[in-house]
Amino acid sequence: MNLHEYQGKEILASYGVSTQKGIVVSNADDAFAAAKKLNKETGTEVYVIKAQIHAGGRGKGGGVKIAKSLDEVKEIAEKMIGMMLITPQTPPEGKKVRKILIAEDVYYPGESETKEFYISILLDRKNCKNIIMYSTEGGMDIEKVAETTPELIFKETVNPTIGLQKFQARQIAFNLGLKGEAFKDMTKFIFSLYRAYVKSDSSLFEINPLLKTSDDKIIVVDSKVTIDNNALFRHPDYSDLRDLTEENPVEVEADKAGLNYIDLDGNVGCMVNGAGLAMATMDLIKQAGGSPSNFLDVGGTADAERVEKGFRIILKDPSVKAILINIFGGIVRCDRVANGIVEAYKNIKNINVPIIVRLQGTNSDIAKEIIDNSNLNVLSAIDFKEAADKVQEVIN
């Protein structure tokens, strides 16, 4: 589950990570009031207004603005709320801004220079360990740094048995070129950030920029947080953080129906029971010259209702040219699934793409008979190869 910047910052702050203060709002009057409140609490007279969308690069796209008065905050908020914000990471038409974060300016002048760093924590799946990635070259051009000067990005691997070690936090602060108070604050910061990552069951923290202020404080200015969905049951309070408007509407609908569905770009819809078989089916479609328009695992109980729901979801994609149903009847009997398919087909009146059904397992022969005698635009196949050939046939 991806979070908005403001939500990520709230989680970080709840674990004691030092974070730029801000208040999220969804209209200009509240923006004005929020800035006033920040002024009272922090003394700041400069404010940052930040569009809250699930995409980075907002600074480059006009989604981060500075205001020097309360009236200016209101003015900018009026323009920003409701706009379609286009950044290098959004779809071409942009993303609608529904909420904005009003934050205190932390780039105030002072004794020393401000400095933007980059730091992220993520799971290195290959090595089964968390890694901390960091760089002195934080800010808006980190992608360019990764491309042209990757040697400026450092990595620290954390051993899961013993956890983050003090020498590692010091190594990071040292490589970031810090001294004195800022060095000390950074080592403390690294520990609090790592602890927050583990405790919140996140799979990604990306803090860019992480700022050293002009009075040598280390503070989070931007956050990208991804919580591991498989651990959400341990954090019931995080479930409200999900923003359905940022997700694919068809995937949201499938999720509500208990179907594991992922939207893809291709032209062959597939409905399969079991994730492994679903992946093999996608390979099969590719090999037959097509490309899957979705991943759909209907689960162990492929009854008529689920099959129908699956059909309806697959058919929402106008690029679907054929549907391949590949069900293994182990727990569920193939004849029941076949009846379910025929019933669903009749219930949904506008199916005008060919359907290839491969049912294997208990009562598969009876199932084939049911499909063949249904007089519907449904082709049945018994084995994998036959199904592949039929997919190829209808695609061509």
Ligand code: GDP
């Ligand atoms: P992103 O572009 O979507 O990653 O958004 P960020 O939150 O990283 O903001 C982009 C840029 O805005 C940062 O790199 C900063 O240069 C600038 N910025 C963010 N917060 C402040 C602030 O409090 N004061 C000033 N002056 N600039 C800020």
Ligand code: MN
């Ligand atoms: Mn950023």
